[in-house]
Amino acid sequence: MSLLGGWFRGSTSKSSPASSGASQADLRAQTISLLKDAMAGADLIMNDDIDGAEASLKKTDSTFHSFGMGACVFMKSILGFEKAIMAEASSRLNECETSAWNEIKKAEKEANSSKSKSESIYPPGSEYQLVLAESYLMSAIIGVLHESLTEGIKSFYKLRKAYVALDAIIQAESAYLKQRGIQSTPTQHTAKQNGAHEHEKMPGSFDDDVDPEFLDADESHSGDQTPLQYQGHLSNGNVDEAEKKLNGLSLNGNNSPQDLPLRGGFEGGPDSDIFADPIDAFVHSGTSMCFGVLLLIISLVPPAFSRLLSIIGFRGDRERGIEMLWQSSRFDNVNGAVAGLMLFSYYNGLLGFSDILPSDADVIGKGAIVGYPAERLEGLLVKLRARYPDSGLWRFEEARSLSNKRNLTGALEVLKNNNSKMKQVAALNNFEMSLDSSYVRDWAHARDDYLRCIELNDWSPALYYYLAGSAELELYRSACLANTKDDSQISLHKKKTEELLGKVPVVAGKKKFMARPLPFEEFVVRKVKKWEERSNALSIDLVDAVGVSPIQEMVYLWNGLKKMQPVELENAAKDLSWDRLTCSEKARDKIQMETDERALHDLCHAAILRNLEKFDEARTKLQQVLKLDKSAFKGSNKDDYIPPAAHYEMAVLAWVEGRTGTPAETKKKIDDCQSWLDKVARWEAYVLDGRIGMRVQTGMDTLRWYKREHGLPVY
Incomplete structure (x- = not known):
């Protein structure tokens, strides 16, 4: 009997004879057909067509289609940070978790009653374990972004459950490959090694009377916990010899950057016979993507918080997580696309404002996974843009790649012509355009774009007003220092600056993160209060009480400096001049003190x-x-x-x-x-x-x- 016979029960006849070979073949063919249909629907999300994705996924009432619907709302929620959409996503994902859990039990029951042996890599219900794990992970991400501390704490519990669910799939894959003479995957590890206790059962093997939502480890268990990271290697034949060969790979060879085997990793990609079955390919690519995201997210938390996580058995592994995302990105399905999105978010986002990185030579010659692999990313971007020609998301990433190459003019050109149908993508695009306009000191455009962010996204109006006011302040200062003074322009910019900065404390505090104010909102409110106090102490107007250029301070905090050409950097230094302050010389001296x-x-x-x-x-x-x-x-x-x-x-x-x-x-x-x-x-x-x-x-x-x-x- 097919391991996946129960997957799409909502779409198959309950009277299908389980013992008939022909019926089982038909059922598996139907399962594969429905899988492709569901994945095609979900794939529309990555092509800027969430409405089309939702319409397609509503046609079939299966757990997998239901999960696709949850993923649609999740994408909207994390791209837009909108509270109402986050709540909807949480609700949909909770329903999906329950449905997936029920299907796991059904798949196990059918497999136990069947006499035929499956040829699948994974055990019965593994496709639902993946759905369950991805649902847990998405729910956890939403919970961390939620304003409630309670929801944030629950999220770490769900991260742990996602790990346990994925662990079972990975172990099954490793065992299957080992039986066929292939060394275990780079994701191999044991649950005991990574914090799951001996008495815990993997998802799909829980006791029938235990609700998985409330299952937890034995509090009194005293066994050791080691970091949440993988320990194995994927290679054929001798491990050491294979690793030497893989370590010597260079991006300058004849291989396409996108098709290079992982350093110390598994060479089985979408064209491998191992994953010829579309369901196995789906489970493998999804598990690699999901666990890669999990390890990466945990590795990104600040040092103080990561120490807390390590106490309870969570420790990320950035290199391993990135390797797994690259492995998943080789597959031409929605899992591969999401993995690609995460890779771009990491490289163009986090590494975009980081400074201590391996050199280009180290990335190319030594395969430094913690560096910025420009050539490989370019290959991935070409592939994804070809697959999703209507998506503004990939054009947005193209612009970020250009800015990381210090080509801000080219980046702005792409961003200005990137019209996305998705409001959430449009908001991301607009904010990036605002930042890049600030880096090239186009204050008028920067101001207008920051204000447009308020229309497109409600994440932090206080920050947007502050940034717009800071850009307007530079126009005011330039007008005051112009050789030919225009009093009407000076008055106009001064009034507009006061208006924008004055709104900051009024609209702040409406958003929270883990029951605390957003760090940047807390920061900008402090700045405005500081200027107000100084204004009163020195008996000068608010805009004249501002000291060091606040927009250049923000450029530093976003590390736009590493994206600038030398002439742009020199101009930024001029904006820091104390001579640009618009107060009297006596007040200026006091500010400098x-x-x-x-x-x-x-x-x-x-x-x-x-x-x-x-x-x-x-x-x-x-x-x-x-x-x-x-x-x-x-x-x-x-x-x-x-x-x-x-x-x-x-x-x-x-x-x-x-x-x-x-x-x-x-x-x-x-x-x-x-x-x-x-x-x-x-x-x-x-x-x-x-x-x-x-x-x-x-x-x-x-x-x-x-x-x-x-x-x-x-x-």
Whole structure:
């Protein structure tokens, strides 16, 4: 009997004779046909057609089609961060979890009553285990983004359940491949090794009277827990020999970057005989995608939070997660597309504002998975754009790839001509266009685009108003400093700046993250309050009480500096000039005397100098910050992120300088870099610790990779 006979029960006749060979063949053919139909419907999501996807998926009442509907709403929710859509997605996914669980039990029961042996890689109900795991993972992501602390805590429980469900599928795949003389996959591990206790059963094997929603580990169990990461390797024949061959792969060879085998990974892709069965290909690509996302997400949390997760048995593995996403992206189905989306989100998003990364030579020559593989990403983007020609999502990623190559003009051209049918994609596109306009100092366009974000997305109006007001402030300052002053323009820009900044505290606080204010909202409200206090103390208008360019501070926090050409960096430095302040000279001197204001100026200027490769000048600026007492940055309206950010900048300087010295000098610089990062990782809580923390985490991953490659001690 087919292992998947019960998958689409809603669409098959209940009177089909289970014992008939012909009927079973027909049933499997129908199952495959329905699978392709469901995946084709879900695939429309990635082509900017969520409405079409929903219409297609509604036609069949199966668990898998139901899951596709949940995925549609999930995509809308995470792209738009809209509370109502998040609630709808949670509801749909909860229903899918229940349905998938019931189908697992039915599939097991049918398999137990059948006398025929399955030829499938995976055990009965594995397709539902995958649906269950993906539902858990999506629900967890929504829960973390939710405003409720309770929902956030539940999310970590669901992450654990997703892990356990995926573990069962991976072990089955490893056992199947081993029987056929193929070494286990890079995802092989045991549940006991990774935090699942001995008495726990895998999904699909739970006791009938236990609701999976409430199943948990024995609190009194004292067994060891090791990190949530895989330990095996995929190769044919001798493991060591295969790894040597795989480690020597280069992107400069004849292979297409998209088709290169994973470094130390499994070579079985969509054309492999192993996954000739479309259902097996679906389960494999989906498991690789889902577990890759899980490992990557856990690895991205800030250092302080990751220590908490490690206590309860969660530890991400960024390299392994990325490898698994690349493996999944080789499949031409919706799983592969989602894996591709996650890869672009990681490389163009996180690595887009990170600094301590392997060099291009290391990425190409040594396969540094923690680096930015421009050639391989280009191949993946070409493939996805060909598959989804109507999607604005991939054009958006094309623009981000261009900006990462310091081609902001080209990026803006793509973004301005990217008209997406999906409101959520349009919002992402518009915000990226706003940032890029800020990087090239097109203040009028930046202002208008930030304001348009409020129309397209309700995630953080306070931040959008702040950014728009900061762009308008630059227009006001430029008008005040123009050779031929135009009083009407000065008055116009001043009034508009006051209006925009004045809205920040009014609209703030409506959104929360894990029951706390959004970090950036808390940050911008502090800034405005600081200027209001200064305005009252110095008896000057609010806009004239602003010190260091707030838009250039935001450029630093988004690390737009690494996307700028030298001339753009030099112009950004000019915006930091104290001469651009519009208050009297006496008031300007008092603003400059404020410790955190002066330190902010030095921090932003040091980052610009570093990107201009003026390392000695950058270090001098940072040393002025480092010698200041920490207490000077404590207080309700102080910029408390500056000292840890300065330490991070010192780590970056050590990293970039260390790559060009002698071996002895390089080792010392690497040690210095590690020391600076360790200090930031142990820093007490501050408003923007999440944003700085992600850069620190990426830097630590890079250092671990570098030390491993060069035989240095890793700790």
